Amino acid sequence: MATNAKTISLCIFLFLASALVTLTLRSSQHSTSWFPTARKGVSRTSQQFPINAPKVAFATFLAGNSNPDKKETDDESAEANDDDDGYFLGTRVLAYQLLHSKSAGTNNSIPFLVLCTTDVSSRKRARLKRDGAIIVLVEKLSADWVHAAVERWADVLAKLRLFQLTEYTKICFIDADTLVTAPLDGVFFDEATLTQATLPNPAEILPDEGALPRTYMFATHGDYWGYEHPYPPPTDLSYLNCGFFVFTPSTVLFNYYLSLLALPGRFDPGFPEQNLLNYAHRRDGNMPWKPLWYGWNVNWPTARDWRGGARSFHAKYWDGDPSHDLVLKAIWREQRAEMEGFYRGRDLALGGVRNKT
Template sequence: MPPNPKTIALCIFLFLSSALITLTLKSSPHPRPWLPSSNHQPSYSLPNTPKVAFATFLAANANPDRAAIDAASAALDDADDGYYLGTRVLAYQLLHSRSASPNTTAQIPFLVLCTRDVSRRKRDRLKRDGATIVLVEKLQADWVHAAVERWVDVLAKLRLFQLTEYHKICFVDADTLVTKPIDGVFYDEATLTQPTLPNPEQTKPDEAPLPRTYMFATHGDYWTYEHPYPPVTDLNYLNCGFFVFTPSTTLFDYYMSLLSIPGRFDPGFPEQNLLNYAHRREGNMPWKPLWYGWNVNWPTERDWRGGARSFHAKYWDGDPSHDPVLKGIWERQRSEMEGFYRGRDEGGWS
């Protein structure tokens, strides 16, 4: 009996359908969790996620009225060391505060660059607070003399540019009040990688080579409380109390070459003026302006009510020029911080 043509056609159809399905599954770019793999791992991989971090800097107590030894400072509960206190409040704001640290930010590490003369007691306390301690060596040059004593070690901030395991770092000075999440700064368009410009007139033969690309984004310095909000953005002089950058050993070496050339920049504000020279607007690596609301220097209540998210001022001291509303918010953040850690320490949870 000859085979039924309908049966042959059905077999051919089923064979071709099976082959087509198999080919489609093999070539599909989408994950197929229902298909087992030989090593029981997903048959696809997620793209690499850029590694980002917040960071600040802490040197030994530079308060002119500081206790002579660390033990005496401990007896005062470190109230004499404003920058250490500010660092603890900042750690709380970025890592734990309900108002300033959403779940997304809590996954972003907070680095504290410490010179080696910061006591182990303070470093250990910051570790318990959740910070990641990065010990660094000081940077100095014979011709660089800071205008204020407490700035003598600030050049060590430049060690941040050696932390090349991070794609982007947002540096925040310890004297900063954060009232809303600021993790969105890593997506600010000013933080896109830029090509270094080739202008030969801005290339100095006595300076180290520039990197092929760079990223350095920040704000201008307003110099006064009498600024509008939104503030103007076409400023030339940058403030380095808040900036975002991509670490680079080539860029760090370039900075070090500037330190080796006496008079290349005004040393009164050591690291700030070095960065202003390196990233001058007319140079080959001009700084890019961030959205004005991420951070305000010389801040007022007007900036806060306008929607700004962080404010650069030493609210721990008695400066009468500080905005009383912002100072009050910072003091409440300090109280929250102390209560939070006291409860955690006494409760034995982490």
């Protein structure tokens, strides 16, 4: 009888423990969603998203004088189907690839921001807005001692105004001259995009520079400086390429960048924003940049990188540079034709709806 009593007691204990665990799980309010995962055409309600979900975005930059060979007036550019303004065309193709492409498109709840200097024509800004982009007008940044090595880079320092967009938790910046062939959503999960503590090395704290933030996040990849790199490419490079990077906006960090602009000779001004960021986030400094997975983006790309699984490629495929990989150039041109057909059909459909109303 004693043995039976112990068995009965054990059964009662296990039953009560099981009931307690079940009750705890049912009453918990944990959410496993980080950001929306539904694809195109799937309706969403605010109840599907966690209240404190990080706000992320893709972004690019467009300056009015980024193409010195463009037509003198915007009307002439329009008559030429904007073939004279490669960066504008690149921005449109990038918007299509990120927002609408069936093969390369990302989660369509992630906004695509286009930072435009005020000299980008209102027609072009309106076209990008119809394409689905969010236009962010910004003032130019400059310093008397900073002179870009190439004329089309004259206003690239305005890219730094991205760091003022503190309503976003993470932003992935992509240069307009980029071909995207597969979704990039996962870049926001990349280990390199975790928040880092700013290092306290006193030798790297200079009294004439602005204050550093307590934490930061700046992740990118190195510049390969040529087409002969292997795939996978090297990840131990020290010089970063800022055609593709992920960061957390910060007013303190933006003000630190401004303090560097006020110090003639602090960095080589030939590549204005890239060399400023290389100085600010040097690998042996207090805010070293972190390497992203090599497949998110490749500079100096070839079809070998594409076949290896890379997802985006940094090159001006709209121009006649004979060094560009012919396979990737053909894919970009196909994407441009697909983009133009998509928007032509959508514009006609929307025009018909407006006429009926």
